[in-house]
Structure formats: C-alpha cells, structure tokens
Amino acid sequence: MTGLHDAPVPSRREFLALSGGALGLSSLGLGAAWAQNKVELDPAAITNTDHATDVLVIGGGMAGLFAAVKAHDAGASTMMISKGRLGSSGLTPFAKGFFVYDPKTETESIDAFVDTVSRSALGTNNPVYTRQLAEHSLDRAAELKDWGFFDQNLANRSFMKPVTDRDIPLIERVVVTHLIKEDGRIAGAAGFRLDGEETVTIRAKTVILCTGAGGFKPSGFPVCDLTHDGSIMAYQIGAKITGKEWNDGHSGRSVNPADCYNGWGDMFDRVPSTSGVEVHHDLGVDLNYQAYMKGNPVAGGPQVATDDPVAGGPVTPEEFVRSFPAREGGPRDEAGGGPGGPPPGGRPGGPPADGEGGAPGGPPMRGYAMGGASAGMAIHKSEGLVPIDDRCASNIPGLYAAGDALGSHMAGGIYTQIGSSLAGSAVQGAIAGEAAAEFAAGIKAPSIPDTKLAEVKEEILAPLKREAGYGPAWVTQTLQGVMIPNFVLYIKKEPMMRAALAYIEELRDHHMPMLRAANMHELRLVFETRNMILSAEMKLRASLMRTESRCSHYRLDYPEMDTENWQAWINIFKDAEGRMQLVKQPFAAWPRQT
Amino acid sequence: MTINSINGCIGCEECVKSCPCDVIRLDKETGKAVILYPADCQICHLCRMYCPVDAIEIRPEKSIPVVVSWG
Amino acid sequence: MKLSAKTVAIVIGCAVFIGLPLLFYGLGDVPRRSLLKEVLSVLTLLAFSLMLGQFYLARSNEVVLELFKPPEIQKVHKFIAYGAVIIILLHPALIVLPRFFEAGIKPWDAFVTMVTTFDSAGVLLGLVGWALLLVVLLTSMFRMRLIKRFGIKYRTWRYVHGGLTVTFVVIGIWHSIDLGRHTDVAMAIYMITLAAIGTLMLGQLYWADMSKTVKKPLPKGEKS
Numbered sequence: 001m002t003g004l005h006d007a008p009v010p011s012r013r014e015f016l017a018l019s020g021g022a023l024g025l026s027s028l029g030l031g032a033a034w035a036q037n038k039v040e041l042d043p044a045a046i047t048n049t050d051h052a053t054d055v056l057v058i059g060g061g062m063a064g065l066f067a068a069v070k071a072h073d074a075g076a077s078t079m080m081i082s083k084g085r086l087g088s089s090g091l092t093p094f095a096k097g098f099f100v101y102d103p104k105t106e107t108e109s110i111d112a113f114v115d116t117v118s119r120s121a122l123g124t125n126n127p128v129y130t131r132q133l134a135e136h137s138l139d140r141a142a143e144l145k146d147w148g149f150f151d152q153n154l155a156n157r158s159f160m161k162p163v164t165d166r167d168i169p170l171i172e173r174v175v176v177t178h179l180i181k182e183d184g185r186i187a188g189a190a191g192f193r194l195d196g197e198e199t200v201t202i203r204a205k206t207v208i209l210c211t212g213a214g215g216f217k218p219s220g221f222p223v224c225d226l227t228h229d230g231s232i233m234a235y236q237i238g239a240k241i242t243g244k245e246w247n248d249g250h251s252g253r254s255v256n257p258a259d260c261y262n263g264w265g266d267m268f269d270r271v272p273s274t275s276g277v278e279v280h281h282d283l284g285v286d287l288n289y290q291a292y293m294k295g296n297p298v299a300g301g302p303q304v305a306t307d308d309p310v311a312g313g314p315v316t317p318e319e320f321v322r323s324f325p326a327r328e329g330g331p332r333d334e335a336g337g338g339p340g341g342p343p344p345g346g347r348p349g350g351p352p353a354d355g356e357g358g359a360p361g362g363p364p365m366r367g368y369a370m371g372g373a374s375a376g377m378a379i380h381k382s383e384g385l386v387p388i389d390d391r392c393a394s395n396i397p398g399l400y401a402a403g404d405a406l407g408s409h410m411a412g413g414i415y416t417q418i419g420s421s422l423a424g425s426a427v428q429g430a431i432a433g434e435a436a437a438e439f440a441a442g443i444k445a446p447s448i449p450d451t452k453l454a455e456v457k458e459e460i461l462a463p464l465k466r467e468a469g470y471g472p473a474w475v476t477q478t479l480q481g482v483m484i485p486n487f488v489l490y491i492k493k494e495p496m497m498r499a500a501l502a503y504i505e506e507l508r509d510h511h512m513p514m515l516r517a518a519n520m521h522e523l524r525l526v527f528e529t530r531n532m533i534l535s536a537e538m539k540l541r542a543s544l545m546r547t548e549s550r551c552s553h554y555r556l557d558y559p560e561m562d563t564e565n566w567q568a569w570i571n572i573f574k575d576a577e578g579r580m581q582l583v584k585q586p587f588a589a590w591p592r593q594t
Numbered sequence: 595m596t597i598n599s600i601n602g603c604i605g606c607e608e609c610v611k612s613c614p615c616d617v618i619r620l621d622k623e624t625g626k627a628v629i630l631y632p633a634d635c636q637i638c639h640l641c642r643m644y645c646p647v648d649a650i651e652i653r654p655e656k657s658i659p660v661v662v663s664w665g
Numbered sequence: 666m667k668l669s670a671k672t673v674a675i676v677i678g679c680a681v682f683i684g685l686p687l688l689f690y691g692l693g694d695v696p697r698r699s700l701l702k703e704v705l706s707v708l709t710l711l712a713f714s715l716m717l718g719q720f721y722l723a724r725s726n727e728v729v730l731e732l733f734k735p736p737e738i739q740k741v742h743k744f745i746a747y748g749a750v751i752i753i754l755l756h757p758a759l760i761v762l763p764r765f766f767e768a769g770i771k772p773w774d775a776f777v778t779m780v781t782t783f784d785s786a787g788v789l790l791g792l793v794g795w796a797l798l799l800v801v802l803l804t805s806m807f808r809m810r811l812i813k814r815f816g817i818k819y820r821t822w823r824y825v826h827g828g829l830t831v832t833f834v835v836i837g838i839w840h841s842i843d844l845g846r847h848t849d850v851a852m853a854i855y856m857i858t859l860a861a862i863g864t865l866m867l868g869q870l871y872w873a874d875m876s877k878t879v880k881k882p883l884p885k886g887e888k889s
Contacts, residue, residue, distance in 0.1 A: 088612040088640055153768045154643055156612065172611065194616055217636075219660040224636035225614035254665075258656035261639040268639060269768030291664050371663030473633060473658075480661035490663060521616055521631055601695050602846035606782040608770075625785060643769035646778040647760050649846065651696040 035468040037516040041197050043464040048457060052203040053079035053169075054440040055433070056189060058176050058230065059210030060084060060159070061092035062422055063403025066140065066429030067208045067436070069162045074437035079202065080170045081189070083211075083524075084225060086163065087155030090212040091404070094222050094260075096153075096267060097419030098426075100141045100274040101134035110134045113277055113417075120281045120320050121412025123567060123587050124246075124382070124551055128390045129410040132431065133417070133424050140426035141274055153271050174200050175524045176229065178456050179207060179399070180448055181237040186398035187446035189233075190456045194520050199457050203448055205440040206398040208432045209234060210425075213377050213384065213404035216480050216532050220252025220373030222260045222268075227528040228535040230405040231384050235534065239394045240591060241572045242407035243383030244535070245542040246414075247490060247552045249284020252373035263373075275419040281320035282415040285552050288371050288490035289313030314554045315561075375484040376535065379552055380421035381410040381428075386571050386591055392432035395591065398443075400436050402428035409569065413551035463526040469516030472525035476532065479507060483536050492543050493556045501540045507533045537580060542570045545582050597635045602649040603627045609641035609650060617641075633658045671732050681859075682718035686710050689852045701766070705759045710847060712752035715745050717834065717856065720863025725870040750802050753837075754795065787843030794836040801829050820874070827867050834860045 055071040057064050060082030072078040083089060101110065108116070110131060117130045144150065148158040163170055176191035180201075188203040211230030215223040231241050252263050261268050293310040377383075384407035385394045392400045392408070403425035410424045411417060463469065482503040483489055488496055512530050517523040548562035549555050568584040571591060575581045585591050597617060600609075605625040609618050615634040618627050618641060629635075635657070642650040690710055697703060722742040724730060729738060752759075761775040770778075782788045804811060808822055838856045841848045848856070 084614045084616075085611045088644070089614040093614075093640055094638070152771055154640075154770060156644070157774060173616075195619075219656060219662055222614070222636050222638040224634070225616075252662070256654040256656070257662050258660050259637045259654035261637055261652070262654055266768075268643075288663065370665070372661070375661075375663065477658075477661065484661045484663055486663040521634075524616060525634075599696060602844055604779060604782050604788050604844055605785040606778050608778060646770060646775035647844075648698070648702070648763065648769075651698075 035470070035516070037464075037466050037468055038518055039464055040519045041464070043461050046192075046197045046199060046461060046464075048199045048201060048453075050201050050203070051079060051169075051171075052445065053077050054205045055079070055436045056081065056202050056204035056207045057210055057433070058082070058189060058207065059090065059212060059403075059405070060086040060088075060170075060172065061090040061210060061212060061403065062095070062425035063212075063405070063429035063432075064208075064210035065159050065162070066426050067210050067400075067402055067433040068168050069143075069166065070430040070433030071208070071437040071440075072166050072168050072433075074434050076206075076437035076440045078168050078433075078437075079204070080163070080168060081174050081176060081191075081200070081202065082170070082172050083175050083229070085156060085172050086170060087157075087159035090226055091223060092422070092425070093155055094264075094268055095422040096270045096272045097422065098137075098141055098144070098150075098272055098274045099133070099276075099417055099419035099423040100137045101277065102138055106277055108277055113279075116277075116279045117412065117416045120279050120317065120416045121409075121414055122317065122550055122561065123412075124409060124414065124569070125412030125416065126387075126409040127588065129381075129387075129408040129424075129428070130412075130417075132390065133410055133420055133427050136427040136430065137423040140423065140430060144426065150272055150274075153269055155272075171200065175527060176200075176211075177233065177460055177527045179233045179237050180452065180456065181396060182446050182448055182452070184397065185443075185446065186237075186396055187448050190453070190460065192460055192520060192523060194524060197520070199460055201448075201453055201456070203446060205443055205445055206400065206436040208392075208429075208436050209385065209399070209401040209405040210403050210429060210432075211401075211405045213380065214531065214535060215248075215374055216376030216483055216536065217476055217528075218372055218375035218377075218480075218484065219258035220260060220263055220370065221248075221250055221377070223374060223377055226377075226404075227531040228383075229528070229531050230401060232531040232534050234385055234394065234396070234399060234401070235538075235572070235574055237396060238574060239396050239399060240386035241384065241538060242386045242569050242585070243378050243409065243413070243542075244538040244572060245546045245553045245570060246378035246382045247285055247554075248374040248377040248379055249286075249288060249490070249552060250374040251284070251287055251369040251371045254368040254370045257370045257373070272422075278418045279320070279416050280322065280418060281316045281551075283314050283316060283552060284415075285490050285554050286314045286316070287369060288486050289554065291369070291371055292486050292491040312559060314549065314552070371486050371490065372484045375480070375489055376532065376539070378539075379411060379413055379415060380404050381406065381408050381424050382413050383407050386569075386585070388590055390431075391435035392428055393435060393439075398436075398439060400432040402432035406432075407569075413553060460523075463515050463517040463523055466514065466516045469514040470511045472515050472517065472522060472529040475507060475511050475515060476525070476529050478511075479504070479529070479532055479536060483539070489539070490554065491556050492554060494544060497540050497544050501537065501544070504533060504536045504540060508537060538572050541580060541582055542572065545570055597629050597632060597637075597641065598651045598653045600627050600629065600649050601651070602647055604647055604649075606646060608644040608646060612640045612644040614638065614640065674729065674732050678718065678721070682714050682721075683711060685855055686714040686852070689849070689855060690847050692851065693847050693849050695846055695849075699763065699767075702763050705756075705762065706847060708752055709756045709759065710852075712749040712756070713837065713841065713856070714859070716749045716753065716837075717859040717863060719746060719749075719830070720834075720860070720867060723867070725863075725866040746805065747802075750798060754798060754802070757791070757795070785844075787840055790836050790840040790843065794833055794840050797829060797833045797836065801826070801833060804829070824871065827871065831864050831867065834864075 054076040055078045057068040057080045068078050068080045113134050114127050114130045118125055118127055147161040173194045174191050176189050178190040180188045186207050190201045192199045209230035212226040214226040214228035217224045235241050384405045385401040386407055388395050392402050392406055482500050488500045512533055515526040517526045547558045548566045549559050550561045567587045571583050571585050573581055603626040607620055609627050610620055615636055617631045617635045619630045621628045722738055761772040764772040812822055842853050
C-alpha cells in the first residue's frame with residue numbers, strides 16, 4: 001500500500017483495531033490494558049428525546065423519500081429519520097439509471113415485460129412486484145423530474161424539495177438500533193444521535209423500513225454504511241427475512257480495490273437518467289467461477305466470455321446470453337447502465353462479467369478484476385423483509401419495508417431489468433407510504449411502557465459502559481476474512497460454509513455480546529458489526545439450505561437447477577427460543593399468516 | 595490514504611452531513627472539518643462533491659488493509 | 666547591460682510582489698488540482714499580493730518617489746488597483762466557477778452555502794472585507810466627484826483611502842489566514858510583513874503631514 005507515510009498516526013486504539021488480528025498482541029508489549037474501553041464521554045449523562053408520529057420512515061434514500069411523501073400526502077403525520085443525510089447515504093447517491101415503462105414508447109406490453117423478467121429470473125422473481133414496478137415507474141419519474149432529481153448528480157437538494165414543501169420532520173444522523181413491538185404490533189423505534197450525547201425514541205403507529213440492504217463493508221462498492229440494519233432489527237422482533245442466499249457479483253479492480261469513485265469510471269459524476277425496457281440475466285458470479293477454477297489474476301470484461309472459459313459454473317439462460325463485441329476502453333453507455341439499480345442500476349454494462357466488470361466503469365485504468373466488491377450484498381430487492389401482500393407489509397402488523405430493505409424479489413435472484421432497482425425503490429416507497437398511512441388511520445397510538453424504553457436505552461448504551469471488550473473494527477475485519485473469500489461467499493460448498501458458520505457463530509455468541517465503544521461513532525460500528533454478524537449467519541444458513549444452483553446462487557456441490565424441490569424462496573425467522581429458523585416459501589405464493 | 599486533506603474549510607458542515615460513513619466531524623474549537631475516522635472512508639467522494647469550496651482531497655488508497663475475494 | 670536604478674526597482678518589485686507569493690505557493694504542501702483551479706488560485710494570490718504592493722506605489726514610498734514621476738506611479742497604482750480589486754471582488758465566484766465543468770454541487774448552490782455560513786469567522790471577515798473593498802473601489806473611482814460634492818480636501822480623501830485600505834488589508838489577511846487554501850505559515854508571515862511595513866510607511870507619511878500641518882500650515886491654494 002502506498003501513501004501510508006502521509007497517514008495520520010493512528011491512535012493506539014485504532015492501531016490495535018487494525019493490527020490486533022494479525023499480530024500477537026503480547027508481542028506488541030503493550031501490557032494488559034489493551035482492550036480497556038477508554039470511553040470519551042459519560043454514558044450516564046446521555047439524555048433521551050422522545051417523538052411521536054403516525055408513520056415513521058427509517059432511511060433517507062429513494063424508498064424513504066417516496067414513503068414519507070406519500071404517507072404525508074395520504075394524511076398521516078409522518079416523520080423521517082436517517083443514519084445519514086437525505087439523498088446522500090446508502091446506495092441512492094450512486095444509482096444513475098431509473099427504469100421507466102412508458103406505454104407510449106414501449107412496444108412490449110406490461111404482461112410481456114413481466115413474463116420476460118420471470119423467464120430471466122428463472123421463476124425467482126415475484127411477478128406482482130415486477131408488474132408494480134412497470135406500472136408506477138413513469139409517475140415516480142415524473143415527480144422526481146419536478147423536484148430536480150434529473151438535473152444534477154447529487155440528490156440531496158432535489159430530495160429536500162418535497163420534504164421541506166410539506167414540512168415533514170426529518171432527523172438526520174441518527175442510528176436506529178431497535179424496533180419496538182407492543183401487543184403484537186409495531187410501536188416505534190429507538191436509536192442514538194451521532195453528533196450528540198443523546199438517545200432518540202419515536203413512538204409510531206406504523207414504521208416503514210427504507211434502510212436499504214447491506215454488505216460486509218466491502219472494498220469497491222459504496223455500500224459500507226449499509227449493514228442490513230432494518231432487516232436485523234425487524235428479525236429481532238419476529239419479522240421474516242428472505243433472499244439471503246443470492247449474491248451481488250460485482251467485482252472491482254486489483255489496484256486500489258477500495259477506491260469506489262475511480263473504480264466506477266465516471267459513474268458517480270453522472271446525472272441520473274431514465275431508461276426503457278431491457279432485460280438481462282447479469283450474473284457477475286460467473287467471473288467468480290472463472291477465478292476459482294483458473295486461478296488469478298482474472299482479466300475483467302469481455303475476455304472472460306471469449307478467452308477459453310472453463311466449462312461449468314453459473315448458467316445464463318440461452319435467451320439472455322449476450323455477446324460482447326471487442327471495444328476500446330470507454331464504457332458502453334447504456335443509459336441507466338447495468339441491471340439492478342443502485343450501482344448496478346446505473347452502471348454501464350452491469351455486473352462484472354458482462355463488460356465493465358473487471359474494472360467497473362472501464363476507464364481510467366482497467367487492470368485485473370478483483371472479486372468481492374459488494375461482498376455481503378444480495379441482488380437488489382431480493383433480500384429483506386418478507387412481504388405478506390402486494391403493499392409492502394411485513395408479518396408484523398404496522399411494520400412495512402420498501403426498496404432494498406424489502407425482500408420483494410422484484411427482479412428475482414438475478415439482475416434482470418436494467419435501472420430497475422432505483423425505480424423499484426421509488427415505486428415501493430410510494431406504495432408502502434400509502435399503505436402505512438391507511439393502516440395508521442384506523443388504529444390508536446401504541447403505548448410503550450417506560451420500563452421497556454429504559455430497557456432499550458440500556459441496551460443501546462451497553463457498549464459504552466463496558467470496561468473492556470472487542471473493538472468493532474477488529475470484529476468486522478475478522479468477519480470479512482471469514483466471509484469474503486471467493487471459496488466461501490461465491491463458490492459455495494457445504495463443508496466450507498459449515499466451517500465459516502462455526503466462525504460466525506463464535507463471533508455471534510462470544511464477540512457480539514462484548515463489543516465495546518468509546519464514542520458515538522464506535523457505538524454505530526458496534527451495531528453495524530452486530531448486524532453484519534447476524535446477516536452473515538443468515539447468508540450461510542440460507543446458502544447451505546438451498547441445495548441447487550440458480551441465478552446468482554452457485555453451489556459447487558449442487559451445480560444444477562433443481563426445479564423439483566426448489567421452486568421456492570427461503571424465509572428466515574427467529575423462533576421462540578431465539579434460534580434462527582429457515583423455511584421454504586413456494587414461488588408466487590404469499591407466506592402463510594399464523 | 596482515503597480522504598486525505600481538507601484545505602480552506604469554511605466550517606459549513608456539508609461534508610460532515612454528506613459522508614455516509616461518518617468519517618468527518620466538525621472540530622468544535624476550530625470550527626473546521628477534521629478527518630476523524632479515516633479507516634471508515636469508502637472513497638465515494640461525496641464529501642468532496644458536496645463541499646462548496648472544493649477543499650477536500652481524496653487519495654485512492656484505503657488506510658487499512660482491505661479484504662477481497664481473491665488475490 | 667548596465668542596470669538603471671529604475672530597472673532594479675521594477676525587478677525588486679516584481680520579485681517581492683509576484684515572485685515571492687509564487688514561491689510560497691510552489692513550496693506549499695497543498696495538493697494540486699486541475700489547471701483551471703490552480704490558475705484561479707494563483708490569480709487570486711497575485712491579486713492580493715499586488716494589492717499589498719499598492720502601499721509601496723504611493724507617496725509614502727520615498728524611494729519610488731525619487732525614481733519615478735508621480736503620474737507614472739499613479740498610473741501603475743491605478744492599473745494594478747482596478748485589476749487586482751476586480752479579481753479579489755470576484756474571487757468568491759471564482760471559487761465555485763470550476764463546478765460548472767465538473768460533477769458535484771451546483772455553482773450557485775455552492776456560492777449560497779459559502780456566503781451564508783455565518784458560523785465561520787473567516788466567512789464573516791470575508792463578507793466585511795468584500796464590502797469594504799467595494800467601498801474602496803467606488804470611492805476611488807468617484808473621488809473627484811466626492812471631493813467636490815462634500816467639499817473635502819484632497820488630502821482628507823487620501824486619509825480616508827489609506828484608512829479604508831489598511832482596514833481592508835487587516836481583515837483580508839485575517840480572512841486569508843483563516844480560510845486560505847494556500848495561506849500557510851510562510852505565506853501568512855509574508856503578507857503580514859508586507860502589510861505591516863506598508864502601514865508603517867503610510868503612518869509615517871501621515872504623521873509627518875500632520876506635524877507639518879500643525880507646525881506650518883500650508884499657504885492657501887497650495888495643493889498637497
């Protein structure tokens with residue numbers, strides 16, 4: 001690594017967090033107090049602010065924006081809360097393609113479009129959500145256009161417009177860590193401020209999770225602030241989670257793999273634009289297979305498809321196989337870019353193997369492909385809360401999800417329609433907003449006992465009160481080392497996943513309860529680390545359970561698609577004893593409600 | 595080394611707010627932005643693009659070792 | 666070639682007011698940006714250093730007065746003044762100008778954020794300095810009319826001009842130390858030194874003027 005000579009000298013804590021895993025700590029001669037938690041603030045002095053609203057929207061991306069606007073317009077008192085800034089956190093800032101089904105210009109009917117997606121997705125998509133995307137995308141695009149979204153590459157100002165016009169309260173830089181359930185339905189949420197010594201509680205009749213998906217803070221994809229926060233909070237209170245076995249297969253560059261901005265060419269600089277029907281079957285993980293079988297390095301781009309590829313591996317259905325003419329340097333400019341949406345949504349050429357892959361975005365340096373850029377993330381819209389209807393409701397009354405937090409399987413377990421992720425977030429956000437407002441209108445405000453709130457606050461602040469513990473950055477790095485290798489996360493096989501699961505269970509049982517935080521930033525890292533550990537467990541268990549290969553899920557020990565046993569999604573939930581349970585849910589069926 | 599330097603900061607806090615990963619904070623004493631948690635920088639350049647006075651420089655190297663799928 | 670005293674003075678002037686700031690700019694460890702941005706930076710720096718040079722292109726600088734004729738000095742003073750003042754007045758806009766050509770916040774949004782960041786002492790100083798400089802510019806352009814309109818002496822106008830510019834420079838340097846991308850320690854010492862010497866020279870002139878006035882009033886009709 002170059003450039004370290006200019007690096008600020010890391011504090012002793014940071015240094016330990018970085019090197020503790022690799023070096024024997026005793027060899028550093030730093031004595032016994034290394035794990036001591038030198039808290040920079042007084043946890044006892046942390047206050048709480050309490051809010052109340054009909055509809056609470058958690059998350060400030062594309063889905064959150066529409067959820068809040070539509071819930072407000074439907075007459076509900078609405079409040080937004082976000083870990084980052086509106087339009088400048090999660091994947092929304094980096095998604096440049098917005099799919100629009102415009103009946104005036106499309107030659108194909110919506111029915112035909114849905115069928116095409118379903119064929120490409122090999123049945124893994126939920127056609128109800130695929131159809132919804134096509135039906136509403138044009139209206140959402142029109143609203144975004146009014147707000148100025150298509151006028152510049154940064155989304156904050158255009159997103160602020162409808163929010164300030166409507167006077168919707170917006171609290172930014174609050175990390176929500178807990179959903180609160182009372183009397184069998186959602187009652188609110190709680191978290192803490194990054195900038196103040198303050199916890200925040202919000203009593204709400206309904207909550208819409210627009211918290212995005214997440215990853216393992218990987219290198220090469222701007223998803224490091226997303227750690228499946230919404231899914232994990234919801235899982236903790238009994239929501240069902242799906243889609244964890246699918247894999248986003250983006251790769252990055254071998255030179256400075258973490259440099260997302262340059263790795264994506266001019267993508268982050270682009271002004272968003274709309275695109276029409278174009279259905280692919282963009283795998284990405286086929287490059288992982290080539291790398292696994294042939295060794296490294298793997299050149300990115302079209303060569304993979306043409307230069308003596310190893311037989312086998314993830315399969316693209318005949319109808320959707322694309323050929324790539326040789327081309328010079330620059331990115332193939334498909335307005336709206338690759339499939340999927342946020343990054344893929346706008347990314348020219350889509351996931352790695354289909355062109356830009358090796359060096360997403362192509363110029364300025366192509367170089368060799370480096371896998372795992374988006375490690376820990378599934379296909380957009382495939383993982384998240386299980387919807388129980390076509391209006392983004394979860395199995396917990398009053399709890400909704402939209403966008404990447406909802407396991408709608410809108411595109412399926414593979415990237416199909418390009419630019420559909422960003423559009424899908426807008427469409428689902430609007431639908432969830434209206435549904436939540438309607439639900440809130442018919443019920444009384446929940447009451448949360450003070451003891452419950454005190455208990456939640458105690459849980460939130462616990463890592464600040466630990467005298468010693470594990471640094472969240474170190475635990476995260478350990479998790480990355482276990483999960484990100486190609487032979488664990490992408491080219492799956494039972495013994496290796498069992499081994500990884502043993503590691504993850506150790507982190508879950510022994511490290512998670514002992515994570516320490518010295519300040520609010522580290523407290524955020526603690527909860528993100530917790531969420532990544534549970535998400536890793538879900539990914540491994542779902543991948544073990546799915547004994548077939550289909551779309552972006554590839555099992556070396558089960559390389560064929562199994563249409564007899566696996567016309568089904570996998571739903572994950574916590575049982576009464578707190579154990580993780582997995583059940584099949586047949587494709588094209590809503591989950592049974594108990 | 596990820597986000598590298600801030601020169602000519604006017605303390606408007608745009609970068610602090612627009613950083614998805616909470617890397618930058620405003621120093622209460624000087625009223626200027628400081629790179630407090632560089633290890634968490636995802637090199638997305640949003641801070642630089644939101645900065646009204648173009649004060650931020652970013653380098654392509656991550657400040658901590660990175661974990662990738664193969665190498 | 667035999668150097669005349671005039672040439673030497675011009676070379677020294679250029680070295681001090683153009684060469685030195687360029688040197689400090691070059692030695693500074695601020696990361697370089699695009700050509701346009703660097704050109705704008707250098708232009709602004711030179712505008713400010715040349716403006717400091719104005720203290721030395723005035724009646725207070727006896728060396729220059731001996732070498733050059735007053736109209737010559739006045740001409741250069743005016744020429745630099747209008748050029749430099751316009752660049753300094755425009756520099757808030759020049760800061761956001763490159764955003765026209767690259768991704769990121771729009772230039773006008775950037776400008777509004779910048780000039781409304783009232784929490785920042787540097788921005789407030791900049792706003793006050795900008796207004797002062799505008800006053801300096803307008804009063805200089807219309808000095809004859811002002812003198813006529815308010816019936817003040819030319820010398821009084823000169824005091825006003827000197828006072829305004831000294832105040833401006835103090836505020837400007839302070840602003841630059843707080844916010845200037847290229848104002849490191851060397852650049853700050855350079856600016857403070859030039860401003861201090863210039864102000865002292867001016868003070869000396871005024872002091873001398875005032876003592877003369879008190880001791881031996883000028884005969885009626887004599888121009889200063």
